[in-house]
Amino acid sequence: MYELAEAVPWLGSRNPRAARGVVLALMLIxxxxxxxxxxxxxxxxxxxxxxxxxxxxxxxxxxxAGLLDLGYIAFYAVGAxxxxxxxxxHFGLHLPFWIVLPAGAGFAALAGLILGAPVLxxxxxxxxxxxxxxGEIVRIFMNNLNHPINITNGPQGVNMLDSLSLFGWDxxxxxxxxxxxKINSLVxxxxxxxxxxxxxxxxxxxxxxxxxxxxxxxxxxxxxxxxAIGINVRNMKLLAFSMGATxxxxxxxxxxSFQGFxxxxxxxxxESIAILTxxxxxxxxxxxxxxxxxxxxxxxxELLRSVALPVQQALFGHVILDPEVLRMLLLSLAMIFMxxxxxxxxxxxxxxxxxxxxxxxxxxTE
Amino acid sequence: MSIxxxxxxxxxxxFGGLTALSDVSLTxxxxxxxxxxxxxxxxxxxxFNVLTGAYTPNGGEFIFAGxxxxxxxxxxxxxxxxxxxFQNIRLFREMTALENVMAGHxxxxxxxxxxxxxxxxxxxxxxxxxxxxxxxxxRYVGIERHATTLSRNLSYGDQRRLEIARALATEPQLLALDxxxxxxxxxxxxxxxxxxxxxxxxxxxxxxxxxxxxxVMGLCDRVAVLNFxxxxxxxxxxxxxxxxxxxxxxxxxxxxx
Ligand SMILES: Nc1ncnc2c1ncn2[C@@H]1O[C@H](COP(=O)(O)OP(=O)(O)OP(=O)(O)O)[C@@H](O)[C@H]1O
Ligand SMILES: [Mg+2]
Numbered sequence: 001m002y003e004l005a006e007a008v009p010w011l012g013s014r015n016p017r018a019a020r021g022v023v024l025a026l027m028l029i030x031x032x033x034x035x036x037x038x039x040x041x042x043x044x045x046x047x048x049x050x051x052x053x054x055x056x057x058x059x060x061x062x063x064x065a066g067l068l069d070l071g072y073i074a075f076y077a078v079g080a081x082x083x084x085x086x087x088x089x090h091f092g093l094h095l096p097f098w099i100v101l102p103a104g105a106g107f108a109a110l111a112g113l114i115l116g117a118p119v120l121x122x123x124x125x126x127x128x129x130x131x132x133x134x135g136e137i138v139r140i141f142m143n144n145l146n147h148p149i150n151i152t153n154g155p156q157g158v159n160m161l162d163s164l165s166l167f168g169w170d171x172x173x174x175x176x177x178x179x180x181x182k183i184n185s186l187v188x189x190x191x192x193x194x195x196x197x198x199x200x201x202x203x204x205x206x207x208x209x210x211x212x213x214x215x216x217x218x219x220x221x222x223x224x225x226x227x228a229i230g231i232n233v234r235n236m237k238l239l240a241f242s243m244g245a246t247x248x249x250x251x252x253x254x255x256x257s258f259q260g261f262x263x264x265x266x267x268x269x270x271e272s273i274a275i276l277t278x279x280x281x282x283x284x285x286x287x288x289x290x291x292x293x294x295x296x297x298x299x300x301x302e303l304l305r306s307v308a309l310p311v312q313q314a315l316f317g318h319v320i321l322d323p324e325v326l327r328m329l330l331l332s333l334a335m336i337f338m339x340x341x342x343x344x345x346x347x348x349x350x351x352x353x354x355x356x357x358x359x360x361x362x363x364x365t366e
Numbered sequence: 367m368s369i370x371x372x373x374x375x376x377x378x379x380x381f382g383g384l385t386a387l388s389d390v391s392l393t394x395x396x397x398x399x400x401x402x403x404x405x406x407x408x409x410x411x412x413x414f415n416v417l418t419g420a421y422t423p424n425g426g427e428f429i430f431a432g433x434x435x436x437x438x439x440x441x442x443x444x445x446x447x448x449x450x451x452f453q454n455i456r457l458f459r460e461m462t463a464l465e466n467v468m469a470g471h472x473x474x475x476x477x478x479x480x481x482x483x484x485x486x487x488x489x490x491x492x493x494x495x496x497x498x499x500x501x502x503x504x505r506y507v508g509i510e511r512h513a514t515t516l517s518r519n520l521s522y523g524d525q526r527r528l529e530i531a532r533a534l535a536t537e538p539q540l541l542a543l544d545x546x547x548x549x550x551x552x553x554x555x556x557x558x559x560x561x562x563x564x565x566x567x568x569x570x571x572x573x574x575x576x577x578x579x580x581x582v583m584g585l586c587d588r589v590a591v592l593n594f595x596x597x598x599x600x601x602x603x604x605x606x607x608x609x610x611x612x613x614x615x616x617x618x619x620x621x622x623x
């Protein structure tokens with residue numbers, strides 16, 4: 001909770017407790033507000049939370065360890081397809097979520113290692129190109145592994161994925177409280193996703209403020225110096241790749257259960273770029289910034305879509321600019337404005353890797 | 367009566383056609399301050415790089431504390447007890463001074479991933495200890511008032527001292543300093559001299575590359591002189607200063623000191 005509160009502009013630093021309250025309240029009532037604008041908006045919020053998880057995971061790799069990864073969506077795909085394979089009529093398996101979700105996370109972590117191992121020596125542009133290729137390879141596999149044996153069902157994807165059922169309680173069904181009051185399943189998903197996001201933030205924060213987080217930051221700042229103080233750079237990079245991938249895998253599994261359907265087209269290069277944009281736009285390395293960036297850049301395009309479509313209809317009688325094009329346009333504009341106005345992101349990283357107060361606050365300030 | 371800590375045996379290093387080190391042998395005794403001097407381009411930094419595993423030598427080996435050092439594996443060399451600083455300062459720029467030193471404790475801490483995720487007792491205790499020790503180390507080198515300053519915002523002299531603190535955090539037996547006084551003013555240099563003396567008194571052997579002749583002559587127990595990758599002298603400072611070959615090397619080069 002504390003971590004999220006840092007995202008509140010000025011209140012966050014002046015009155016952290018109030019800021020925490022504001023964030024908490026906002027997070028809890030957001031779906032109710034959205035519901036008044038229609039189910040679509042709750043759905044959009046749900047997706048925004050998935051993007052938050054993805055951005056948090058990618059931030060661990062790019063923001064903390066300084067490894068530019070342009071194929072991050074591949075781990076999302078691994079998580080989603082794991083759900084599709086283990087909990088759908090496709091193979092006739094219907095395993096419970098507490099097996100499928102960890103399995104997705106595990107496979108994603110493994111994929112992270114598989115990507116990490118060959119690129120250990122690469123930095124910057126070269127790393128970006130190879131990871132980009134990796135993302136595409138995974139997508140192409142999903143697209144083509146329907147033949148000679150049908151594994152992924154090719155471009156059609158897999159249908160009728162099991163929903164998230166928490167110990168026998170299927171959250172894709174509405175809960176009828178009284179005759180005219182029921183809790184929408186989209187809202188239920190929202191709270192489940194929110195729980196996962198909070199969990200992710202706690203895990204990531206703990207990593208950041210530990211010897212592991214410092215080792216990552218050291219590698220990011222100066223790899224040679226990191227080696228010179230005895231950090232095993234190879235292992236730490238592999239750890240970053242696989243930990244980052246884990247979050248992608250979990251988000252992917254949740255996505256599968258939520259959408260009920262997966263196909264390769266959800267995992268295009270554009271998605272990797274969109275997530276990277278969220279991380280950079282929000283403020284690489286700063287958890288609050290990354291969360292804000294992910295929320296802003298997943299809600300804004302939808303707002304734009306809801307305005308632009310009727311406007312185009314009214315003006316030209318038909319739609320000229322496709323919503324997907326508009327989204328990319330918005331992401332690019334966001335990046336351009338960011339570079340011009342706030343080069344370090346909405347909330348620049350004042351990243352911490354230690355808690356100096358542990359050494360006795362009095363002595364620090366003396 | 368003096369114990370050998372490090373023995374370099376016939377170390378060679380070539381870069382393409384350039385021989386940066388040829389057949390360099392030297393012996394450093396436990397507890398001494400050992401100077402490594404020579405004109406620009408003599409191969410001093412290259413010697414550090416080969417010693418600490420940043421480069422692999424083309425020949426020869428290092429015997430450290432009785433057994434051979436691995437080559438080309440920096441983190442294993444540090445684990446054996448050799449820490450270094452860099453000629454052109456290499457700090458973790460986006461981390462505070464305190465965090466830089468805490469990162470230096472990485473090697474001598476062992477909290478597992480599981481411990482970190484569950485924040486178990488061992489992890490919290492270790493983290494508290496690392497923070498405390500890092501702070502002590504900043505005090506030791508005299509920059510504790512800058513503990514929470516980003517390292518890139520420190521003054522040049524303080525950055526040099528922070529780099530020494532970070533290296534000491536790895537708990538070395540041998541501390542290798544590459545031109546620590548470069549760019550320092552007279553006061554800073556004299557503080558540095560005191561610091562190096564203290565480090566030696568606290569039981570850490572020091573290998574010092576330095577152009578500042580006064581500093582070298584004042585601090586070092588013994589000095590080796592490199593010229594064009596070859597060791598041309600090794601003796602107590604007073605003798606080295608009188609050595610005709612050394613005088614020739616310095617006067618013959620364009621950078622006389
Ligand atoms: N990575 C490298 N690749 C090619 N040549 C190198 C490399 N590192 C050093 N050299 C060359 O090796 C020689 C020795 O360089 P080195 O940096 O060891 O000298 P030095 O004694 O530290 O000099 P200075 O006092 O200027 O620091 C120089 O001619 C240098 O150009
Ligand atoms: Mg040098």
